[in-house]
Amino acid sequence: MTVAFKQQSADRLQESLALVQRLLERQRQLEDLVSRPEASEPPTDPLAPHYNLEALRLKLEQLHPADVAHILEALPLEDRLLVWDQVDGARDGAILLEVSDAVRESLIEVMEHGELVNAAEQLDADELAELAPDMPRQVVYEVMGGLDEEERAQLQSALSYDEDKVGALMDFDLVKIRADVSCEVVLRYLRRFDELPAHTDKIFVIDDLGLLKGVLSIRKLLVSDPDALVAEVMATELVSFSPDEDAADAALAFERYDLITAPVVDEAGKLIGRLTVDEMVDVIREESDSEVLNLAGLKEEEDLFAPVIDSVKNRWAWLAINLCTAFVASRVIGVFEHSISQLVALAALMPIVAGIGGNSGNQTITMIVRALAMGQMQLSQAWRLWRKELRVSMINGVLWGGVIGSVAWLLYGSFSLGLVMLGAMLLNLMLAATMGVLIPCLMQRSGRDPALGSSVLITACTDSGGFFIFLGLATLFLL
Amino acid sequence: MTVAFKQQSADRLQESLALVQRLLERQRQLEDLVSRPEASEPPTDPLAPHYNLEALRLKLEQLHPADVAHILEALPLEDRLLVWDQVDGARDGAILLEVSDAVRESLIEVMEHGELVNAAEQLDADELAELAPDMPRQVVYEVMGGLDEEERAQLQSALSYDEDKVGALMDFDLVKIRADVSCEVVLRYLRRFDELPAHTDKIFVIDDLGLLKGVLSIRKLLVSDPDALVAEVMATELVSFSPDEDAADAALAFERYDLITAPVVDEAGKLIGRLTVDEMVDVIREESDSEVLNLAGLKEEEDLFAPVIDSVKNRWAWLAINLCTAFVASRVIGVFEHSISQLVALAALMPIVAGIGGNSGNQTITMIVRALAMGQMQLSQAWRLWRKELRVSMINGVLWGGVIGSVAWLLYGSFSLGLVMLGAMLLNLMLAATMGVLIPCLMQRSGRDPALGSSVLITACTDSGGFFIFLGLATLFLL
Numbered sequence: 001m002t003v004a005f006k007q008q009s010a011d012r013l014q015e016s017l018a019l020v021q022r023l024l025e026r027q028r029q030l031e032d033l034v035s036r037p038e039a040s041e042p043p044t045d046p047l048a049p050h051y052n053l054e055a056l057r058l059k060l061e062q063l064h065p066a067d068v069a070h071i072l073e074a075l076p077l078e079d080r081l082l083v084w085d086q087v088d089g090a091r092d093g094a095i096l097l098e099v100s101d102a103v104r105e106s107l108i109e110v111m112e113h114g115e116l117v118n119a120a121e122q123l124d125a126d127e128l129a130e131l132a133p134d135m136p137r138q139v140v141y142e143v144m145g146g147l148d149e150e151e152r153a154q155l156q157s158a159l160s161y162d163e164d165k166v167g168a169l170m171d172f173d174l175v176k177i178r179a180d181v182s183c184e185v186v187l188r189y190l191r192r193f194d195e196l197p198a199h200t201d202k203i204f205v206i207d208d209l210g211l212l213k214g215v216l217s218i219r220k221l222l223v224s225d226p227d228a229l230v231a232e233v234m235a236t237e238l239v240s241f242s243p244d245e246d247a248a249d250a251a252l253a254f255e256r257y258d259l260i261t262a263p264v265v266d267e268a269g270k271l272i273g274r275l276t277v278d279e280m281v282d283v284i285r286e287e288s289d290s291e292v293l294n295l296a297g298l299k300e301e302e303d304l305f306a307p308v309i310d311s312v313k314n315r316w317a318w319l320a321i322n323l324c325t326a327f328v329a330s331r332v333i334g335v336f337e338h339s340i341s342q343l344v345a346l347a348a349l350m351p352i353v354a355g356i357g358g359n360s361g362n363q364t365i366t367m368i369v370r371a372l373a374m375g376q377m378q379l380s381q382a383w384r385l386w387r388k389e390l391r392v393s394m395i396n397g398v399l400w401g402g403v404i405g406s407v408a409w410l411l412y413g414s415f416s417l418g419l420v421m422l423g424a425m426l427l428n429l430m431l432a433a434t435m436g437v438l439i440p441c442l443m444q445r446s447g448r449d450p451a452l453g454s455s456v457l458i459t460a461c462t463d464s465g466g467f468f469i470f471l472g473l474a475t476l477f478l479l
Numbered sequence: 480m481t482v483a484f485k486q487q488s489a490d491r492l493q494e495s496l497a498l499v500q501r502l503l504e505r506q507r508q509l510e511d512l513v514s515r516p517e518a519s520e521p522p523t524d525p526l527a528p529h530y531n532l533e534a535l536r537l538k539l540e541q542l543h544p545a546d547v548a549h550i551l552e553a554l555p556l557e558d559r560l561l562v563w564d565q566v567d568g569a570r571d572g573a574i575l576l577e578v579s580d581a582v583r584e585s586l587i588e589v590m591e592h593g594e595l596v597n598a599a600e601q602l603d604a605d606e607l608a609e610l611a612p613d614m615p616r617q618v619v620y621e622v623m624g625g626l627d628e629e630e631r632a633q634l635q636s637a638l639s640y641d642e643d644k645v646g647a648l649m650d651f652d653l654v655k656i657r658a659d660v661s662c663e664v665v666l667r668y669l670r671r672f673d674e675l676p677a678h679t680d681k682i683f684v685i686d687d688l689g690l691l692k693g694v695l696s697i698r699k700l701l702v703s704d705p706d707a708l709v710a711e712v713m714a715t716e717l718v719s720f721s722p723d724e725d726a727a728d729a730a731l732a733f734e735r736y737d738l739i740t741a742p743v744v745d746e747a748g749k750l751i752g753r754l755t756v757d758e759m760v761d762v763i764r765e766e767s768d769s770e771v772l773n774l775a776g777l778k779e780e781e782d783l784f785a786p787v788i789d790s791v792k793n794r795w796a797w798l799a800i801n802l803c804t805a806f807v808a809s810r811v812i813g814v815f816e817h818s819i820s821q822l823v824a825l826a827a828l829m830p831i832v833a834g835i836g837g838n839s840g841n842q843t844i845t846m847i848v849r850a851l852a853m854g855q856m857q858l859s860q861a862w863r864l865w866r867k868e869l870r871v872s873m874i875n876g877v878l879w880g881g882v883i884g885s886v887a888w889l890l891y892g893s894f895s896l897g898l899v900m901l902g903a904m905l906l907n908l909m910l911a912a913t914m915g916v917l918i919p920c921l922m923q924r925s926g927r928d929p930a931l932g933s934s935v936l937i938t939a940c941t942d943s944g945g946f947f948i949f950l951g952l953a954t955l956f957l958l
Contacts, residue, residue, distance in 0.1 A: 007718035007736045010728035010854060017857075066735035074855045076863065098735075187701070196698040199739065201680060218697055219675040222666070239486035249489035255764065256545035256577075257486045258757035260678065260739055277756055278737035284760065285734065288767030289849070295774060296845035297838055304850050308870045315842050315875070319835065323879055326834040327886070333827040340819070340826045347819045347826035348812040351833070351942065355805040356798065359776055359935075363794050366775035370768070371783050375489060376553045378496075384555065391787045396794070400802055407806070411813075456838075463830065 007064055016063060017071050023056045024079050057086040065091055069098035072107070076305040081110055092119035097127055102303035104134050117142050125151045126171035126273075129158030157243075157272075166250050167243030169283070170264045170273035173197035177230060179205050179213050184226035186216070199276045201260040205234050212240060212263050212271040240265045241275060247283045252375065254280040291373075295455045297322065318456065325460035329354070332464045336471035339479055345412045346474050349421060352404055353470045357428035357462030360396060364389050364436025365458050369450045372440055379441055386437040393433035394426065401425030420477055424470035428462060431469070435461045486543055495542060496550050502535045503558050536565040544570055548577035551586070555784040560589055571598035576606055581782035583613055596621050604630045605650035605752075608637030636722075636751075645729050646722030648762070649743045649752035652676035656709060658684050658692050663705035665695070678755045680739040684713050691719060691742055691750040719744045720754060726762045731854065733759040770852075774845075774934045776801065797935065804939035808833070811943045815950035818958055824891045825953050828900060831883055832949045836907035836941030839875060843868050843915025844937050848929045851919055858920055865916040872912035873905065880904030899956055903949035907941060910948070914940045 008016065030049040045051075060068055060083065068087060072080050072095070084107055087095060092111075096104055096119060108116065116135060120128055120143040132140050132155075144152055154172045161167030174197055177186055186203065190196065202215040214234035224233045240263045241250050253259065254277055264273040297318030302311060333340070333350070340346050368385070371377035377385070401422040409418030439457050440450035487495065509528040524530075539547055539562065547566060551559050551574070563586055566574060571590075575583055575598060587595065595614060599607055599622040611619050611634075623631055633651045640646030653676055656665055665682065669675065681694040693713035703712045719742045720729050732738065733756055743752040772781075776797030781790060812819070812829070819825050847864065850856035856864070880901040888897030918936050919929035 006716040007732065007738075009718055009720065009724065010731060014854065014857075064736065070735065070855070074857075076860075190701045191703075193702050196702060198698075198737070199680075200698055201678075201739070218701070219677075219679055222669045222675060222697070223672050224670075237485040239488055241488065245488065252489060253486070255757075255760055256549065257543065258677065259486075260680070260756070277739070277760075278734075281734055281756075281760060281763065284763055285767070288764070288771070292767070292770055292774070292845060292849070295771070296841045298842055298845060302846060304846065304856060304864065305867070308867060308874065311867070311871045312874050315839070315871070318842075319838060319875060319879060322835060322838040323831070323883060326831040327883070329834070330827045330831050333830070334824075337823045337827060341823040344816045344820040344826075345813075347823075347829075348809045348816060350826075351812070351830060351946075352802070352805040352809050354830070355808070355938075355942070356801060359798060359801040360794070362775045363777055363797075366771060366777060367781060367783065370771070375493065376549070377783060378493075378553075381555075385783065388784070388787060388790070392790045392794070395787065395791050396798060400798060404802060404806070459834075463834070467830075 006062060008067065013067055013070060016059070016067060017074055019059060020056065020071055020083065021075075021079075023052060023059070024075075024082065027052050027056070027082070053086060056083070057088075060087055065094040066098045068095050069103075072099055073103050073304075077106060077307070080106065080305070084110070089115060089118055090122065093122035093127070093131075096131055097123070100303070101134070102306060104131075106303065106306075108134055108136075113139060121146060124171065124173060125154035126158055126169075126173075129155055129168065132159060133163070154273075161243060164247050165243065166241045166245045166247055166264055166275060169247050169250075169279045170241075170243065170275055171197075171279075172273050174261075174271075174274045175200060175203045176206050176271065177203050177216065179207070179229070179231040179234065181230055182226065183221055183224045183228050183230065183233065186221060186230060187226065199261055199278065204263055204271055204274070205230055206271050210271060211269045212265050214238070215263065238262070242267070243272065247280075248287055248373075249375075250275055251280040251283040251287070255284070287373075291369075291451045294449075294452050297456065321453070321456055325456065325463065328460065329463040329467055332467045333471065336467075336475060339471055339475045342479055343417075343474065345408075345414075345417065346471060349408055349417075350467055350470050353421070353424045353428050354463045354466035356400060356404075356425060357432045357466045358459045360393060360429050361432030361436045361458040361462045362455055364393075364433050365440055365454045368437055368440045369454055372444050372450050379445060382437055382441045386434065389433035389437055390430060393429040397426035397429040398422070401429075414478075416478055417474075420470070420473045424466070424473050427469045427473075428466040431465045432458065432462050435465075485541060487546065492546055492549060495538070495546060496553055498538060499535065499550055499562065500554075500558075502531060502538070503554075503561065506531050506535070506561070532565060535562070536567075539566055544573040545577045547574050548582075551578055552582050552783075556585060556786070559585065559784070563589070568594060568597055569601065572601035572606070572610075575610055576602070579782070580613070581785060583610075585782065585785075587613055587615075592618060600625060603650065603652060604633035605637055605648075605652070608634055608647065611638060612642070633752075640722060643726050644722065645720045645724045645726055645743055645754060646752075648726050648729075648758045649720075649722065649754055650676075650758075651752050653740075653750075653753045654679060654682045655685050655750065656682050656695065658686070658708070658710040658713065660709055661705065662700055662703045662707050662709065662712065665700060665709060666705065678740055678757065683742055683750055683753070684709055685750050689749045691744050691748055693717070694742065717741070721746070722751065726759075727766055727852075729754055730759040730762040730766070734763070766852075770848075770930050773928075773930050773932070776935060797932075800932070800935055804935065804942065807939065808942040808946055811946045812950065815946075815954060818950055818954045821958055822896075822953065824887075824893075824896065825950060828887055828896075829946055829949050832900070832903045832907050833942045833945035835879060835883075835904065836911045836945045837938045839872060839908050840911030840915045840937040840941045841934055843872075843912050844919055844933045847916055847919045848933055851923050851929050858924060861916055861920045865913065868912040868916055869909060872908040876905030876908040877901070880908075893957075895957055896953075899949070899952045903945070903952050906948045906952075907945040910944045911937065911941050 027049060030052055034046055034049060072083060075083060116139045120139060158168055202217045204212060205214045205216055207213050214236040215238055216230055216234045220233055239253055243264055260277050262275050263271055264275060266272050298314060302314045405418035405422035408421045409415050435458055440454055443450040506528060509531055513525055513528055551562060554562060595618045599618060637647055681696045683691060684693045684695055686692050693715040694717055695709055695713045699712055718732055722743055739756050741754050742750055743754060745751050777793060781793045884897040884901035887900045888894050914937055919933055922929040
């Protein structure tokens with residue numbers, strides 16, 4: 001996008017959103033008045049809704065595509081589609097790139113074939129690759145036919161990688177130079193561009209075969225002697241990425257080294273593209289989002305205003321899993337029904353043991369999942385960490401077990417019931433610490449995402465385990 | 480930092496970490512052998528531990544400060560301090576900037592006054608401001624005394640803002656020019672620098688009073704006619720930040736507009752600093768980290784290898800809160816002890832109702848907290864979203880309530896028990912949806928962070944509520 005739209009701060013963006021909402025509200029009122037003229041005292045101008053929409057269109061035209069995207073995401077479906085209708089078709093592509101996956105689907109659904117082709121044709125190969133999975137196949141083929149050979153190869157390459165790989169996120173818009181020219185020549189060469197690729201903070205130095213030899217930072221270029229050769233001022237100690245590397249690993253490297261752009265090379269060392277920090281920021285955001293969502297048992301980002309049925313489907317799977325684990329816990333209690341019927345206080349006290357165990361286990365598992373994701377923990381340290389977590393849980397177990405055991409003693413007048421409560425708390429917290437280390441390590445070892453399902457699994461262990469330990473101890477010692 | 484250290488990919492970093500760990504392991508063995516010579520068959524070279532440490536020192540010297548920081552974070556405390564001892568003192572400051580807060584504290588604790596002053600003296604004012612809160616006061620004063628007037632003013636300004644404000648994160652290292660000079664003059668001016676400030680992607684254009692007039696992007700400068708005036712090629716439609724704006728809002732703007740740097744201006748429009756994308760990436764990472772940690776009931780980032788007592792303290796508060804809420808739920812059950820003693824199946828079934836409610840409520844609350852944090856939802860929409868969430872929960876309630884109600888019917892042979900189960904599931908999921916919308920909206924309205932404690936609060940509602948609804952319905956209709 002060459003046009004510079006006004007950027008605005010958070011407050012101003014909220015004001016823009018509020019204005020759009022007022023215009024939408026007014027639109028509904030006006031349409032209502034015009035369609036039912038008898039209801040309005042003075043006759044309404046039949047063109048009023050038209051003028052109002054025009055005002056909305058003007059407002060949208062002034063907004064940055066990312067801001068339009070933000071507004072679309074914040075609107076309920078019908079309002080969103082009305083706004084989308086008012087957006088200039090020439091900006092559809094840029095805006096579709098900015099919205100979240102869920103909202104993108106809702107917009108593409110209502111667009112016609114021609115509109116989609118138009119939107120897609122405005123995009124670069126790497127941008128197209130980002131949209132392609134959500135587009136109807138027919139549209140992708142048609143747009144592909146209009147690309148030149150190089151772009152088509154780039155698009156196909158980008159589409160051949162999983163979306164969490166570097167290859168799917170790299171772009172192809174980069175400036176290449178040779179090492180044997182002077183900085184003066186490079187500056188003259190750059191001046192021939194109409195515009196340098198976005199985020200250009202360095203120029204890539206390649207040889208005759210296209211192999212990456214180094215990078216020339218623009219900051220360095222600007223302060224260097226114009227007669228100096230690129231080979232003399234370029235940096236060679238740099239990180240480059242391979243297209244089938246995990247995007248999350250690349251994002252961590254961007255964070256570590258404060259990178260703006262970085263080269264992507266194939267196995268032979270040939271430069272094939274570059275990564276930019278804006279894509280990496282999105283990776284970091286998506287990664288942490290999916291961590292939070294997974295913990296809550298949401299499959300993927302859900303559009304806030306999604307139709308009820310879509311929301312039900314998104315939340316379905318984990319509720320079902322949770323139902324199964326809750327059923328298992330229920331059967332554990334079922335085994336001890338005889339004990340409970342003899343001492344009904346057990347029923348009231350058992351959820352405390354299970355609940356604290358779940359909370360404590362979730363604390364441990366969150367620490368471990370985080371450390372594994374950031375590469376700060378190796379599986380070889382699991383043993384050491386387990387011993388530490390066990391000690392933490394024993395202190396908490398004795399402490400809080402003592403508190404709640406005393407309360408149980410006072411409440412039910414049975415000292416041995418208090419002791420059983422203390423013992424059960426201690427053992428369940430130790431179980432929580434053990435499973436909190438074990439579950440994510442086993443997941444990691446088997447190549448799965450340690451975050452996924454961790455919370456449900458640990459809660460299942462501490463629920464069933466807590467009920468079993470508490471009711472078991474009570475049956476042994478109290479009855 | 481002007482020295483360029485080798486950057487390495489995720490795999491290479493893991494190899495470096497493994498090498499350091501091997502050297503540390505060997506060090507322990509060697510020291511053991513030397514101190515107990517009778518145990519070793521061939522006499523050990525008494526200098527062997529020294530040479531081994533030297534190898535460690537050499538390895539560390541080659542590593543980027545960010546990589547040393549990563550390794551320090553991944554090591555248990557005693558190993559970490561041994562490695563820290565081998566790090567060249569001249570790099571202490573750069574490394575302290577990169578490590579997490581928890582690890583930074585552990586390192587500063589063992590450093591002597593002189594070492595700390597040395598480390599701090601290597602830093603710019605904005606970097607110093609980042610470390611200052613963790614440093615002993617005496618060190619900060621001593622270093623402050625060595626700063627020139629401008630730097631001291633910058634440091635004091637940065638320290639005067641909360642650490643989550645733009646003012647605390649901005650840096651002062653920027654290039655300023657006037658609008659009435661030609662691009663050629665700007666290029667000549669830049670060439671006089673030894674090095675341009677990190678991340679320089681734009682130059683700030685100010686007037687005689689220091690007021691920000693626009694920015695000249697380096698990309699634009701490189702392709703512009705050397706004779707063109709800065710005023711003709713600079714951009715004026717840009718976002719600038721105020722020092723007391725939330726850093727999280729600024730980070731969202733960096734994400735929206737794919738910014739690398741952005742100006743910070745005071746109320747009068749005077750340029751006082753700039754924000755850079757690397758700081759914003761840290762803000763995004765920290766923000767999402769604290770979201771995950773808060774959900775799990777961890778107060779702040781905890782060092783993986785923290786002493787047991789520190790971990791206990793960090794997890795203390797939320798376990799105590801959880802204990803209280805669990806106790807309330809237990810008392811709710813206590814009220815119905817008579818019902819349970821008559822129909823002990825209730826004790827086995829009640830955790831299912833509470834558990835599914837908790838899971839469902841956490842799904843809703845995660846959605847709402849997220850939408851509020853991203854500015855995608857206004858409080859005015861709470862009503863609309865509540866109706867939607869209620870519908871989702873009703874579908875899930877009838878569905879899963881039907882399933883588990885049927886199971887209860889089959890298991891215990893009582894159709895009315897199944898019906899009570901269905902009714903309780905439905906009502907508890909509706910309660911979960913209601914509280915899932917209400918809690919974060921009330922927190923936001925009262926100016927608190929909607930994420931903090933949300934999960935504990937919703938679970939408290941669905942536990943106590945679930946037990947009350949289920950046991951209440953059972954008492955009414957079954958007994």
